[in-house]
Each structure stands twice: as structure tokens, then as C-alpha cells.
Amino acid sequence: MGSFLTEIKQKRTIEELVEYIKSVYENDTSSYLPALISEGSFIGTEESDFYLKVVLKHKALDINKTWLKGNLQFYLNQDEDIYNSLDLYKIFVHNLIVYRNFKETSVYEINPNLTSNENYSELGVKDLKYVDAIYISGMQQNEVQNVIQYEKKGSDEYLKVSKKFLADYVVHEDSEWTTVYELVIEFEYRNKTNTFEQLDYQNNESAFIDVSTSSGDIMILGSIKVPFIKENRKERAIKVIDLNNHILRNHNPKNYNGDTDEGFVVFSKEAYEALMESYYFYGIEIIDRQDITKSILVDYFPDKIVFFEAEYNKLPDKIKDKIDIYNQKVLYDLNDIISKAMFEMQLNASWGWEKYLEPDKLLASLFRERYFNISTDRNLSFTYPNDLVEFGEFINMIEEISKIRLDRFNQQSAEVIALTKIRDKAYIDELTNASIINLYLKYCYAVNKELREE
Known part of the structure; x- marks a missing residue:
């Protein structure tokens, strides 16, 4: 017997049954929402069954009946006289899971009303059971998640839907967008033996229950409004410099807008390598290599x-897992956290913040504006070179893309001579890391100045 049937058979009142179904969703902080549950067999040895599905209801509609939408239905309204027969429940209530015809069989899929999202992508039909699709999270760049999780245990079926995917449509706390749909759980419970001691229930705006009995059999239909509880983002083992008082505090995983509780997360330079696997560095942003329309602000x-x-x-999370260790290695200087440019843009809201960018960030911004496609094709990022080999490769790419070659500059200058040797891999004497970075910044300044004067 399935776990839901087992729990339900222990309930003695309809109130207990309703509260149990509510609790499944009120206490669920996982990544996936139970969207369809089918357990037991009414005509068979178990002599009981339980079926549950999720619908999305417009928040302006009351629940004044049960089963607001037929099971797995997805259709266009066929009423000829819309003024006399207009049924708002047909128009503004949608099954989350519907059927799709596929090779002479029916498979589960997400309601097509919800799949126009650009981050939703179908992969095909899985095991002739459901449409396999992925969702690329808008909140966590390049995080791919399966939209549906399907499980079959004997004759019982369980289908869950990604909460990240649903968050774009359902009313919830901290919603990024204006959403108008609420979650309603619709269920049917049947049993050959009535084990309930009390069958009365006062229907209300959040739940409508219909109970019928016949010759000892009981059937309960219900529609219950439940909250959408987002997945519980775990607190990371990092320290954050609080913006207001400059003291170290624990990580706040719910901070996505910085309006009331902002802070800074600092990593040592070793984090560059892990970040560069997934991002390009341009200006004061890192840009997703898989989707260049997505970027994250960084200093x-x-x-x-x-x-x-x-x-x-x-x-x-996979990126955080790689870089979090480098947060612990930082020697915090609480008085010198971000650059002047970042301060002016984010905290001082200055229109002229770009004039405070360092030479490499200025050149990166110019390349992003003029040569971004060709630059990314050549895997160009504006990060500080670790050695002369990396510096030489950077100079070659800048020359190739911008056509600003070193022979444009004063050939008698010691710095131009050094840059030429680095570019041509002929530099013999090692430079200190500080000297390499200083030369890198001067090179970026000179190229930027030359380009802007053209």
C-alpha cells in the first residue's frame, strides 16, 4: 500500500484529512513539487485508492466547488455563446499535468500553457510515460534541472515538477515577477470500508470537500488551496562582509535583491580558474559562456x-562548491573591499561611474561593445595574467582582434620593447607578478586610448 493511502486510512475526520494534504505542501522545502499521485486500486485486492493532481487557479476566483478542472484536461473553450455560458473556471483554471498523444498512446506532459518560457526545452518522450524536458534556472545561471521527475512503483505512479520552473507562474514570497495563479490540490479518495468517524466539513474559501457514501463505500472529492513553498536554499559555509557595519556575518541564501541585507563575499585569486571555466570576464561582469545574455556583477x-x-x-551550486573554499583563505581588509567604479555605480548611483574603471576594465568594455562575438570565439577574457606566457597570448589576441599592433607605439620605449619580447616569447628575464600586472595595465591603457582616438 502506498504511503499516502496508509496515512489517509489513519484519519478519522475530514478535517484531519484536509490538514494532512495541506501539510504535504506546507512542509515541503524540497526542489520538486508533488504534481500527480496515484495509489491503490478500488476494484481489486486493496479496495481503496487515492488520486491527487495539481491545478493552477487564478487568485481572483473562489473555490466554490470541487474538481475545478477535469482530470488531465487541456482544451479550448467550445461554448458558442460566450456571454451567456462564459465559465471563468474553464478559462482561468489549468491542470499542471495533462495528456499528450504520442505514438498511439497517452503520455504525461506539462500543460502547454506553461511551456512558452524561453528557459524551458523539451528533450523527447521518456519511456513512453512522460515528456522529458529541462529548465535552465534564471536565478542560478546555467543551472539545468529536469522539469519532471517520474516514478512508478508497481501500479502506483508519482510525478513531481521542478519548483524553479513553477516559480515563474505561481504566487509565492519573493516572486521576481507579478504572478496571479495559486496552487490548488484536487484529490479523490475511495474506500470500500468507511473508516471515518466524522464526515462533516465546513467548506470555505480555501477548501471545498464533497463526501458521498453508498452501501459502506465512501468517496471523497476535494479541492484545497495550498501555499507554494520554494525550495530551501542552504546556507553556505562562507563569511559575508556586511555592507552596513563592515563586520563578518554568516551567509544569507535568501538574499537575491540586496535591498535590505546586502554584503560582500570575497574570494582569493585561486577562484579565477573555477569561474573562468563557465564565464568570460568583461569589465565588472562575468558573462555566462553558454548564454551570453546572462551576466553577474563582480569586482x-x-x-x-x-x-x-x-x-x-x-x-x-556547482560553481559555489568549487570556489567556496577560497573564501576561507581571504585576509579581510574591511576598509578596502570594492573598487571606486563599483562603489560609484552600485552604492552612489553615479551616472559617470565608468570613468573610474581601471584600464583593463575600460578596454574590456570597449571590446564587449565592438568585438564581443569575435572575442568570445577566441576565448578572450580580461583577467590578470599569471605569467609571461598568458600575457603573451593576451597581447596576440588583442592585436589580432583590434588590429592595434605594438609597432604603433614608441619602439624605443623600454616598456614597448618588453611587451614585444613577451608577445614573441623571447623575453628571458622573469618579471615579478606585480611587474607583469603593472605592464598589463599600461598595455590595456595604451590600446584603449588608441582605439578610442580612431
């Missing part, structure tokens, strides 16, 4: 990388 220096906590929270 980076030769010895550290700094995120606003709200921006850090947008990183995929």
Missing part, C-alpha cells in the same frame, strides 16, 4: 574577487 583584482551577496547567490 575583481589581482589578489581577490568580490561579489555582492545577492550576485553570488545567483551562481550555480
Whole structure:
């Protein structure tokens, strides 16, 4: 016997039954929402069954009946006289899961009303049971998640739907968008033996229950409004510099807008390598390599990388897992956290913040504006070179893309001579890391100045 049937058979009042079904959703902080449950067999040895499905109801509609939508239905309204027969429940209530015809069989799929989202992508039909699809999270860049989880145990079926996917449509706390649909759980419970001691229930605006009995059999139909509880984002084992008082505090995984509780997350330079696997560095942003329309604000220096906590929270967990260790290695200087440009843009709301960018960030912004496609094709990122080999490769790419070659500059200058040797891999004497970075910044300044004067 399925776990839901087992629990329900222990209930003695309809109130207990309703509260149990509510609790399944009120206490669920996982990543997936139970969307369809089918357990037991009314005509068979179990002599009982339980079926549950999820519908999305417009918040302006009351629940004044049960089963607001027929099971797995998805259709166009066929009423000829819309003024006399207009049924708002047909128009503004939608099954989350519907049927699709596929190779002479019916398979489960997400209601097509919900699949126009650009982050939703179908992969095909899985095991002739359901439409397999993925969702690329808008909050966590490049985080791919299966939309549906399907499980079959004997004759019982369970189908769950990604909460990240649903969050774009359902009313909930901290919603990024204006949403108007609420979750309603619709269920049917049948049993050959009535085990309930009390069958009365006072229907209300959040639940409508219909009970019928016949010759000892009982059938309960219900529609219950439940909250949408987002998945519980775990607190990361990092320290955050609080923006207001500059003291270290624990991570806040719910901070996605920074309006009331902002802070800075600092990483040592070792985090560059992990971030560069998934992002390009341009200006004061990192840009998703898989989707260049997505970016995250970041401040980076030769010895550290700094995120606003709200921006850090947008990183995929797989990236956080790689870089969090480098947060623990930082020697915090609470008086010198972000650059002047970042301060002017984000905290001072200055229109002229770009004039405070360092030379490499200025050149990166120009390349993003003029040569972004060709630059990304050549895997160009504006990060501080670790050695002369990386620096030489950077100079070659800049020359190739911009056509600004070193022979444009004063050939008698010691710095131009050094840059030429680095580009041509002929530099013999090693430079200190500080000297390489200083030369890198001067090179970026000169190229930027030359380009802007053209």
C-alpha cells in the first residue's frame, strides 16, 4: 500500500484529512513539487485508492466547488455563446499535468500553457510515460534541472515538477515577477470500508470537500488551496562582509535583491580558474559562456574577487562548491573591499561611474561593445595574467582582434620593447607578478586610448 493511502486510512475526520494534504505542501522545502499521485486500486485486492493532481487557479476566483478542472484536461473553450455560458473556471483554471498523444498512446506532459518560457526545452518522450524536458534556472545561471521527475512503483505512479520552473507562474514570497495563479490540490479518495468517524466539513474559501457514501463505500472529492513553498536554499559555509557595519556575518541564501541585507563575499585569486571555466570576464561582469545574455556583477583584482551577496547567490551550486573554499583563505581588509567604479555605480548611483574603471576594465568594455562575438570565439577574457606566457597570448589576441599592433607605439620605449619580447616569447628575464600586472595595465591603457582616438 502506498504511503499516502496508509496515512489517509489513519484519519478519522475530514478535517484531519484536509490538514494532512495541506501539510504535504506546507512542509515541503524540497526542489520538486508533488504534481500527480496515484495509489491503490478500488476494484481489486486493496479496495481503496487515492488520486491527487495539481491545478493552477487564478487568485481572483473562489473555490466554490470541487474538481475545478477535469482530470488531465487541456482544451479550448467550445461554448458558442460566450456571454451567456462564459465559465471563468474553464478559462482561468489549468491542470499542471495533462495528456499528450504520442505514438498511439497517452503520455504525461506539462500543460502547454506553461511551456512558452524561453528557459524551458523539451528533450523527447521518456519511456513512453512522460515528456522529458529541462529548465535552465534564471536565478542560478546555467543551472539545468529536469522539469519532471517520474516514478512508478508497481501500479502506483508519482510525478513531481521542478519548483524553479513553477516559480515563474505561481504566487509565492519573493516572486521576481507579478504572478496571479495559486496552487490548488484536487484529490479523490475511495474506500470500500468507511473508516471515518466524522464526515462533516465546513467548506470555505480555501477548501471545498464533497463526501458521498453508498452501501459502506465512501468517496471523497476535494479541492484545497495550498501555499507554494520554494525550495530551501542552504546556507553556505562562507563569511559575508556586511555592507552596513563592515563586520563578518554568516551567509544569507535568501538574499537575491540586496535591498535590505546586502554584503560582500570575497574570494582569493585561486577562484579565477573555477569561474573562468563557465564565464568570460568583461569589465565588472562575468558573462555566462553558454548564454551570453546572462551576466553577474563582480569586482575583481589581482589578489581577490568580490561579489555582492545577492550576485553570488545567483551562481550555480556547482560553481559555489568549487570556489567556496577560497573564501576561507581571504585576509579581510574591511576598509578596502570594492573598487571606486563599483562603489560609484552600485552604492552612489553615479551616472559617470565608468570613468573610474581601471584600464583593463575600460578596454574590456570597449571590446564587449565592438568585438564581443569575435572575442568570445577566441576565448578572450580580461583577467590578470599569471605569467609571461598568458600575457603573451593576451597581447596576440588583442592585436589580432583590434588590429592595434605594438609597432604603433614608441619602439624605443623600454616598456614597448618588453611587451614585444613577451608577445614573441623571447623575453628571458622573469618579471615579478606585480611587474607583469603593472605592464598589463599600461598595455590595456595604451590600446584603449588608441582605439578610442580612431
